Amino acid sequence: MTDQIDDLPFDGDLAERFARLDRIEPPENWGRASALAETTDPGPAGSSRWWAAAAAAVLVVGGVVAVASTRGGGDAPFQETSRSAPASDAVATPSAPAPPSTVSGAGPSPYGSARVEPASVVPGGTVTVTPNGVVDGTCSGFGAIFRVDGPSPVRLGVLGPDGSFVPENQRPTIPPCQPPATAEALSFLISDDVATGVVSICRSVEFSDAACGQLIVVDAGATPGASIEMPVVEGLTEFDAIVTLRALDLTVSVERREVDARSNVDGRVVSQAPVAATSVAAGETVTIIVGQAVGRVVDDELAQTLVDSGADVGAAPTEASALDGATFCGSERTGVEGFLSVDIDIEGRRCLLDHHAARLPAVFVSEFLTGPVSRIVVVTRTREDGTAVGLVHTTSDADDPGRWDVDECGPLTDFSNASTPAVAFACDGNVDPLTGPITIDALPFPAWFERRTTAPTCGYFTPQVEVRFDREVDQPLVCMADAIAGGEPAELVTVHVGDELRVARWIVSIGPSPQGTPQFEVASLVVDLRAGTTRWVEPRCVEGELVDGRLVGDFVVGRDQVDELDPSGTVVTEDGEVLTLPEPDERNQVQPCNGPQKVERPAVTPFEATGLRVGDIGPEAARFPGSNEVGEFDLTIERSWTPVATSDSPEVVGFIRETGLTALPPPDDARFPDPPVVIYADDGVTRVGEFGPEGAAVLD
Amino acid sequence: MTVATSERVEAVYRSIHPKIWRALLAVSGDADLASDAESEAFAQALRRGDEIDDVERWVWKSAFRILDGLLAARRRPAPAIADSTTTIDATDADFLSMLGGLTVQQRQIVVLRYVGQFNSGEIADVLESSAGSVRVQLHRAHESLRRSLTEGKSA
Numbered sequence: 001m002t003d004q005i006d007d008l009p010f011d012g013d014l015a016e017r018f019a020r021l022d023r024i025e026p027p028e029n030w031g032r033a034s035a036l037a038e039t040t041d042p043g044p045a046g047s048s049r050w051w052a053a054a055a056a057a058v059l060v061v062g063g064v065v066a067v068a069s070t071r072g073g074g075d076a077p078f079q080e081t082s083r084s085a086p087a088s089d090a091v092a093t094p095s096a097p098a099p100p101s102t103v104s105g106a107g108p109s110p111y112g113s114a115r116v117e118p119a120s121v122v123p124g125g126t127v128t129v130t131p132n133g134v135v136d137g138t139c140s141g142f143g144a145i146f147r148v149d150g151p152s153p154v155r156l157g158v159l160g161p162d163g164s165f166v167p168e169n170q171r172p173t174i175p176p177c178q179p180p181a182t183a184e185a186l187s188f189l190i191s192d193d194v195a196t197g198v199v200s201i202c203r204s205v206e207f208s209d210a211a212c213g214q215l216i217v218v219d220a221g222a223t224p225g226a227s228i229e230m231p232v233v234e235g236l237t238e239f240d241a242i243v244t245l246r247a248l249d250l251t252v253s254v255e256r257r258e259v260d261a262r263s264n265v266d267g268r269v270v271s272q273a274p275v276a277a278t279s280v281a282a283g284e285t286v287t288i289i290v291g292q293a294v295g296r297v298v299d300d301e302l303a304q305t306l307v308d309s310g311a312d313v314g315a316a317p318t319e320a321s322a323l324d325g326a327t328f329c330g331s332e333r334t335g336v337e338g339f340l341s342v343d344i345d346i347e348g349r350r351c352l353l354d355h356h357a358a359r360l361p362a363v364f365v366s367e368f369l370t371g372p373v374s375r376i377v378v379v380t381r382t383r384e385d386g387t388a389v390g391l392v393h394t395t396s397d398a399d400d401p402g403r404w405d406v407d408e409c410g411p412l413t414d415f416s417n418a419s420t421p422a423v424a425f426a427c428d429g430n431v432d433p434l435t436g437p438i439t440i441d442a443l444p445f446p447a448w449f450e451r452r453t454t455a456p457t458c459g460y461f462t463p464q465v466e467v468r469f470d471r472e473v474d475q476p477l478v479c480m481a482d483a484i485a486g487g488e489p490a491e492l493v494t495v496h497v498g499d500e501l502r503v504a505r506w507i508v509s510i511g512p513s514p515q516g517t518p519q520f521e522v523a524s525l526v527v528d529l530r531a532g533t534t535r536w537v538e539p540r541c542v543e544g545e546l547v548d549g550r551l552v553g554d555f556v557v558g559r560d561q562v563d564e565l566d567p568s569g570t571v572v573t574e575d576g577e578v579l580t581l582p583e584p585d586e587r588n589q590v591q592p593c594n595g596p597q598k599v600e601r602p603a604v605t606p607f608e609a610t611g612l613r614v615g616d617i618g619p620e621a622a623r624f625p626g627s628n629e630v631g632e633f634d635l636t637i638e639r640s641w642t643p644v645a646t647s648d649s650p651e652v653v654g655f656i657r658e659t660g661l662t663a664l665p666p667p668d669d670a671r672f673p674d675p676p677v678v679i680y681a682d683d684g685v686t687r688v689g690e691f692g693p694e695g696a697a698v699l700d
Numbered sequence: 701m702t703v704a705t706s707e708r709v710e711a712v713y714r715s716i717h718p719k720i721w722r723a724l725l726a727v728s729g730d731a732d733l734a735s736d737a738e739s740e741a742f743a744q745a746l747r748r749g750d751e752i753d754d755v756e757r758w759v760w761k762s763a764f765r766i767l768d769g770l771l772a773a774r775r776r777p778a779p780a781i782a783d784s785t786t787t788i789d790a791t792d793a794d795f796l797s798m799l800g801g802l803t804v805q806q807r808q809i810v811v812l813r814y815v816g817q818f819n820s821g822e823i824a825d826v827l828e829s830s831a832g833s834v835r836v837q838l839h840r841a842h843e844s845l846r847r848s849l850t851e852g853k854s855a
Binding site for chain 1: 706710713714717718721722725726731734735738739740741742743744746747788791792795810811814815842845846849
């Protein structure tokens with residue numbers, strides 16, 4: 001059941017399903033929002049770093065390559081850029097160096113740059129946190145413990161001024177307070193409730209580089225000299241192994257061993273001493289040997305790019321690490337810090353999309369900096385079968401270490417909310433991949449095309465492989481609409497990618513027909529994926545409508561027409577049967593448009609002879625099914641004539657043609673303003689005036 | 701933050717809280733994420749105070765963008781129902797999972813249409829898209845959901 005409400009279709013069944021959701025009682029969130037507002041830096045540029053990381057992570061959704069806009073000011077939500085300290089300032093506490101990144105080596109600590117003394121503590125002990133700079137808007141006396149092994153810091157609980165620790169799942173209450181900014185140290189008592197291991201302890205209740213630093217909380221049971229069973233750390237990343245061993249109050253010594261670059265042990269523990277299950281004393285030094293790739297096989301541009309980005313080439317799937325005949329379209333680096341302006345490779349993106357549209361293999365590398373030491377590398381590869389794949393490397397992302405993920409995309413699609421950069425694409429696994437045999441012959445342009453009188457081009461529009469330019473997606477259609485409204489010639493090419501056909505249509509506006517309907521010449525380049533042929537469909541004249549900025553007319557090239565046009569006279573059915581077809585019918589022969597024609601008004605029209613007016617005989621309904629160029633809508637268009645009188649006299653002075661649409665939303669008036677309403681004489685052709693801006697009839 | 705600001709934002713919260721939370725739930729399939737996004741949006745609104753002219757519009761926009769970020773941080777939008785406290789019966793859970801089969805943008809649009817009761821221009825404003833794109837995506841979402849509903853009934 002489909003109805004129409006407002007300007008959008010409305011489905012009753014779906015509405016019913018959504019209405020059921022009203023029975024789900026939402027939790028009360030006002031108190032939480034208020035607390036967040038009180039405890040986080042104020043102003044458009046201020047927020048906790050976790051959100052900056054989350055905002056940056058918008059950049060990568062299963063291979064999505066897009067950039068979210070950053071806007072300040074009061075009327076737009078922020079997605080702030082990182083305010084992390086530069087690498088030179090952001091050092092870990094000297095006595096407890098941060099576990100090394102497996103990709104980028106030394107760099108800013110994810111724990112923050114505050115000084116924590118001592119660097120490790122057993123529950124019951126006290127630590128002092130000295131901010132590395134001024135900490136704004138914190139609540140005096142309150143601090144917090146964060147886990148930072150994920151993409152963003154997760155608060156484990158709040159340290160109170162009285163030595164208490166309230167775990168986050170118990171919803172700690174933080175009183176509203178607006179203390180002055182401070183750089184003073186603050187001591188905290190570490191209770192038994194604090195999780196053991198490596199955490200970040202913060203001078204404030206929110207994570208910030210300045211307020212936080214690394215703390216190792218040692219298991220209270222691991223008293224010095226106590227016997228501990230050596231765990232298995234072989235195979236773990238260096239980071240995980242160090243965290244595991246330190247949590248057991250063991251001192252860790254790291255040694256390196258060269259391993260083959262194509263092995264999957266680069267950055268991982270390949271050996272440990274003592275071996276697992278051996279008893280060791282708390283505080284004893286144990287040794288881990290970590291694989292270090294050497295002799296990287298850099299056999300093409302792609303591999304070299306990955307090496308430069310710090311990705312683990314040795315563990316990479318073949319599609320990510322070897323070009324294997326694919327075109328290397330380039331690479332780019334974006335990230336939290338000023339990511340809108342960072343090294344976006346527009347040409348590379350366009351190269352990838354062009355290859356994707358042509359079903360040619362190509363590769364593009366995107367490196368996203370998601371935090372001070374975190375980066376994610378995405379290799380997007382297009383394939384000859386029309387699919388694309390995103391190969392995502394997250395080794396240096398603390399949340400997801402040492403792994404390559406593979407996201408099958410189907411065709412690349414438009415990324416919804418990106419307003420910049422000029423070209424963006426997304427990997428959408430929900431879209432079925434293109435199928436069918438691929439044979440794209442390089443056809444020369446036909447003679448008529450070469451001889452044509454060129455018109456200003458509006459570019460091209462592809463609804464399937466939606467490429468985002470530095471303008472609205474449908475801007476080429478808007479351009480064409482403007483040209484038609486202005487009576488100007490214009491050319492537009494649309495590309496339709498279907499399961500069986502790929503059709504590029506050349507459309508040229510040639511002015512209105514005698515009845516005022518826009519006319520187009522339309523020619524098509526049809527790539528028949530099923531038959532493996534490519535051909536031109538000669539131009540023919542069609543009448544079109546302009547509906548909501550879209551050209552609507554009978555210029556869909558369907559399977560039947562393509563089959564009939566096969567010059568070999570044969571068609572291969574889905575069962576493999578070869579059928580012989582008759583000659584093409586005249587529907588597809590060249591039928592040039594006549595262009596605008598002058599119509600002589602008869603001395604006495606039939607209506608005048610009968611004394612009737614057009615409006616008296618009811619609407620002249622012309623109903624026909626149609627579809628837009630992607631075949632999405634079945635239209636019913638009704639036309640009618642309505643008599644017009646002036647305010648001075650009840651006399652009918654003319655008629656206006658009205659076109660009504662059903663089953664399709666009306667045009668967006670804001671973007672496509674209605675053209676002037678022309679008043680015709682009762683022959684339906686001769687113009688006698690138009691409606692003025694105030695809605696009154698103005699006769700010529 | 702002034703008392704007047706807090707009262708102004710809280711009034712908006714009281715008027716739209718159930719609707720926006722359910723919308724965020726329907727998009728994310730996760731009651732906790734819905735609460736996170738809603739709380740953060742209102743917290744930001746409180747911090748900005750009088751800088752914001754239209755709090756309701758701003759919060760809708762913010763909450764959806766924040767949820768976008770949270771979903772992205774989780775690598776993939778999760779259609780699976782994850783929830784810590786809220787009770788969701790099997791029928792609704794199935795429906796939310798069905799929504800999870802849509803692209804994120806389609807899900808956002810269909811939710812804003814049916815839960816938010818917005819028109820195309822308003823949805824475009826929230827999602828910073830165009831009204832035309834909203835119509836096309838809603839059309840595709842309808843087709844997909846109808847297909848899923850039909851398959852669900854015939855199964």
